[in-house]
Amino acid sequence: MFYRESGDFSTTYPQDSQTFPIRFDRYRYYAVLAVAFLVIPFIINDYWANAVFVPFLIYAIAAIGLNILTGYCGQVSLGTGAFMAVGAYSCYKLMTAFPEISIVIHVILSGGITAAVVTLFGLPSLRIKGFYLAVATLAAQFFLVWLFNKVGWFYNYSASGQISAPERSVFGIIVTGPNTEAWAKYMICLIFVTLCALIARNLTRGSVGRRWMAIRDMDIAAEIIGVNPMGAKLTAFMVSGFFVGIAGALFFSVYLGAAEVGESFGIDKSFLVLFMIIIGGLGSIFGSFAGAAFMVLLPVFLKNVFVGGLGWPTDLAAHLQFIVSGGLIIMFLIMEPHGLAQLWRLAKEKLRLWPFPH
Amino acid sequence: MKLLTMATAAIVAASPVMADLVFPSLSYRTGPFASGGIPFADGYADYFTLLNERDGGIGGVEARLIECETGYNTEKGVECYEATKGEGALVYQPLSTGITYQLIPRASADGIPIHSMGYGRTSAADGTTFPWVFNYPGTYWDAASIMVNHALDEEGGSLDGKKITLLFHNSAYGKEPIRTLEALSKKHGFDLNLLPVDSPGQEQKSQWLQVRRDKPDYIFFWGWGVMNQVAIQEAANIRYPMEKFIGVWWSGAEPDVIPAGDGADGYKSTNFTGTGTDFPLFADIQEYVVDAGLAAGDGQSLGQVQYNRGLFAAMLAAEAVKVAQELHGVTEIDAAMMRDGMEALSITEADYSSLGLPGFAPEINITCENHSGPGMAFVQQWDAASQQWKPVTDYMTSDRETIQPLIKADAAAFATENGITPSCS
Numbered sequence: 001m002f003y004r005e006s007g008d009f010s011t012t013y014p015q016d017s018q019t020f021p022i023r024f025d026r027y028r029y030y031a032v033l034a035v036a037f038l039v040i041p042f043i044i045n046d047y048w049a050n051a052v053f054v055p056f057l058i059y060a061i062a063a064i065g066l067n068i069l070t071g072y073c074g075q076v077s078l079g080t081g082a083f084m085a086v087g088a089y090s091c092y093k094l095m096t097a098f099p100e101i102s103i104v105i106h107v108i109l110s111g112g113i114t115a116a117v118v119t120l121f122g123l124p125s126l127r128i129k130g131f132y133l134a135v136a137t138l139a140a141q142f143f144l145v146w147l148f149n150k151v152g153w154f155y156n157y158s159a160s161g162q163i164s165a166p167e168r169s170v171f172g173i174i175v176t177g178p179n180t181e182a183w184a185k186y187m188i189c190l191i192f193v194t195l196c197a198l199i200a201r202n203l204t205r206g207s208v209g210r211r212w213m214a215i216r217d218m219d220i221a222a223e224i225i226g227v228n229p230m231g232a233k234l235t236a237f238m239v240s241g242f243f244v245g246i247a248g249a250l251f252f253s254v255y256l257g258a259a260e261v262g263e264s265f266g267i268d269k270s271f272l273v274l275f276m277i278i279i280g281g282l283g284s285i286f287g288s289f290a291g292a293a294f295m296v297l298l299p300v301f302l303k304n305v306f307v308g309g310l311g312w313p314t315d316l317a318a319h320l321q322f323i324v325s326g327g328l329i330i331m332f333l334i335m336e337p338h339g340l341a342q343l344w345r346l347a348k349e350k351l352r353l354w355p356f357p358h
Numbered sequence: 359m360k361l362l363t364m365a366t367a368a369i370v371a372a373s374p375v376m377a378d379l380v381f382p383s384l385s386y387r388t389g390p391f392a393s394g395g396i397p398f399a400d401g402y403a404d405y406f407t408l409l410n411e412r413d414g415g416i417g418g419v420e421a422r423l424i425e426c427e428t429g430y431n432t433e434k435g436v437e438c439y440e441a442t443k444g445e446g447a448l449v450y451q452p453l454s455t456g457i458t459y460q461l462i463p464r465a466s467a468d469g470i471p472i473h474s475m476g477y478g479r480t481s482a483a484d485g486t487t488f489p490w491v492f493n494y495p496g497t498y499w500d501a502a503s504i505m506v507n508h509a510l511d512e513e514g515g516s517l518d519g520k521k522i523t524l525l526f527h528n529s530a531y532g533k534e535p536i537r538t539l540e541a542l543s544k545k546h547g548f549d550l551n552l553l554p555v556d557s558p559g560q561e562q563k564s565q566w567l568q569v570r571r572d573k574p575d576y577i578f579f580w581g582w583g584v585m586n587q588v589a590i591q592e593a594a595n596i597r598y599p600m601e602k603f604i605g606v607w608w609s610g611a612e613p614d615v616i617p618a619g620d621g622a623d624g625y626k627s628t629n630f631t632g633t634g635t636d637f638p639l640f641a642d643i644q645e646y647v648v649d650a651g652l653a654a655g656d657g658q659s660l661g662q663v664q665y666n667r668g669l670f671a672a673m674l675a676a677e678a679v680k681v682a683q684e685l686h687g688v689t690e691i692d693a694a695m696m697r698d699g700m701e702a703l704s705i706t707e708a709d710y711s712s713l714g715l716p717g718f719a720p721e722i723n724i725t726c727e728n729h730s731g732p733g734m735a736f737v738q739q740w741d742a743a744s745q746q747w748k749p750v751t752d753y754m755t756s757d758r759e760t761i762q763p764l765i766k767a768d769a770a771a772f773a774t775e776n777g778i779t780p781s782c783s
Contacts, residue, residue: 047440159480256436260530
């Protein structure tokens with residue numbers, strides 16, 4: 001009824017090639033942005049910021065990063081946790097070495113440093129593919145975690161090996177450290193997410209993204225039609241690393257405040273982000289958000305229902321939570337292998353035809 | 359999202375605001391560290407249940423325990439903290455050094471005390487820099503020093519040229535004692551060798567191969583959860599002399615040694631609370647809690663090391679509440695009053711006896727300068743035949759002369775990093 005192209009005429013090329021060509025989609029997108037920027041910051045409290053929104057937004061950036069590499073370019077990576085650690089430790093070193101420079105610049109620089117490291121670990125992808133590449137990135141995961149544990153310079157030789165974020169502000173508003181207001185935490189993450197998603201969306205729509213997808217779909221065919229596999233793969237690693245690094249830097253500085261590499265950036269993190277993009281949908285920006293939301297919100301939601309709502313013992317709830325989320329993941333993979341993004345796509349197709357499906 | 363809002367609304371509706379004393383229990387009954395987490399959480403819960411049932415609360419106000427499962431995971435710990443702090447939480451005892459490190463800045467900003475009993479950040483012993491953090495009755499550095507002192511006693515007063523290996527959980531928890539042991543190795547002339555084990559510690563083959571090659575004179579052990587059972591089994595497998603294998607107080611409980619059977623006989627650990635149920639208080643727990651069907655667990659872990667320690671943690675919290683109630687003249691105290699109560703806490707042997715726990719733990723006297731209490735512990739040894747921990751020493755003091763400058767230095771570094779002016783308010 002409302003969701004259709006008819007009556008929505010494009011008269012210029014930019015209009016025709018915009019991200020959301022359907023008017024309803026576009027308004028929905030503006031509405032989401034408006035709520036995110038103009039409503040939530042005014043009603044958010046510490047619990048919602050720390051347990052729900054901040055982790056969701058940060059994981060969304062990480063998922064976008066991994067989705068570019070795995071979903072768009074077809075290079076499987078199991079090193080996301082360690083790459084986030086690179087972002088976190090770069091951010092820590094920069095924050096403590098140059099306290100007078102804005103945290104925003106530090107976060108972006110951490111993204112850049114991570115991009116360089118990830119590109120380095122992406123080099124083997126030129127020779128090895130599939131599972132073998134996954135193993136190579138797994139090696140990166142263990143190597144980097146070991147490195148950050150072993151070399152005292154990375155954690156400024158603190159007694160416990162922990163890194164902790166000092167207080168930093170943007171335009172006089174504190175965004176890291178314990179005195180941060182919930183809305184400030186939320187806003188800085190939201191701004192980074194919005195920018196990252198915009199960049200990612202436009203990269204994947206353009207020639208760079210098409211090269212990645214050509215490599216993903218069939219690398220030999222892509223080479224024959226003139227795609228340089230080295231360039232395509234390495235740019236994918238680089239861009240992916242940049243986003244994952246930003247996610248790691250925010251994860252440490254804004255969300256956790258103090259981190260320990262084995263605990264916060266272990267192999268679990270790599271799998272968590274990988275699950276996010278598989279459940280959300282490979283090769284979809286929306287899927288990255290949907291997957292991050294699913295993996296972050298579901299445990300919190302189940303815990304609140306079981307313990308808060310039903311008053312069950314906490315251990316029973318924790319075990320049930322594993323069963324329910326595991327079951328849901330399997331169910332999703334069987335019923336919709338292309339993830340939540342595909343469900344969304346199908347819903348839109350149906351809406352387009354509604355109410356006359358034939 | 360809508361469902362989530364509804365769920366949150368349900369929680370708010372389910373917990374009506376009443377006048378009570380709120381104690382969040384950030385417990386872990388799942389995951390690789392549950393073997394220590396479950397009895398501790400049970401002991402913690404049972405003591406408050408006892409107070410409510412027997413005495414009608416503390417000073418006439420009921421205690422309310424909010425349990426939140428962390429799984430020893432720092433992110434879940436933070437979520438639990440945020441979820442419970444609005445309920446009027448009086449004190450946090452997360453039983454995890456990693457979570458403690460997360461909570462120190464947050465709780466200090468929110469004005470809620472943390473009691474990391476024998477764990478957490480050692481330099482929080484300096485109350486002038488960490489006004490909201492307490493770690494009495496002792497710190498990791500005390501534990502490390504007591505272990506060295508015990509080794510000194512065993513070796514007739516000299517450790518010169520001896521080899522000591524520290525086998526530790528590769529995390530903030532396990533790394534805590536390194537600084538003290540390094541200082542003590544210089545002082546006593548022993549060689550310190552560090553052997554990290556990655557969390558959760560189920561895989562220790564290579565570390566024990568190293569032990570076989572190095573043949574250290576002593577192994578000091580900083581493990582927790584499943585890591586303890588694996589290490590003790592591995593030590594038994596290579597026939598390492600068990601009386602030279604000394605664990606910190608978190609690495610010496612019944613679930614750690616029982617799986618290794620007779621092989622664990624002679625294993626030592628430090629401890630700062632009594633074990634067993636031979637205290638008058640346990641009769642009350644049996645009567646009011648276990649027999650009434652109100653026990654948090656199945657009643658099996660009563661008297662075990664970690665259960666008694668959970669009980670002790672709850673008792674210290676309850677005693678601090680009493681002090682705070684006296685100090686401020688109100689029965690319904692808030693978190694800031696609780697802090698004052700903790701800082702003025704003093705428990706003598708007579709107090710222990712009147713609580714039904716004679717000789718249960720060392721006397722405690724907290725001041726603003728000293729948040730870590732006496733720093734005393736004894737060494738206990740596992741007797742596999744009788745399935746009991748037997749104390750082999752009296753309460754020993756640590757080498758505070760060596761430790762105090764280290765605490766001062768670390769606290770001062772934290773103070774400059776975070777712009778704190780150390781003072782006693």
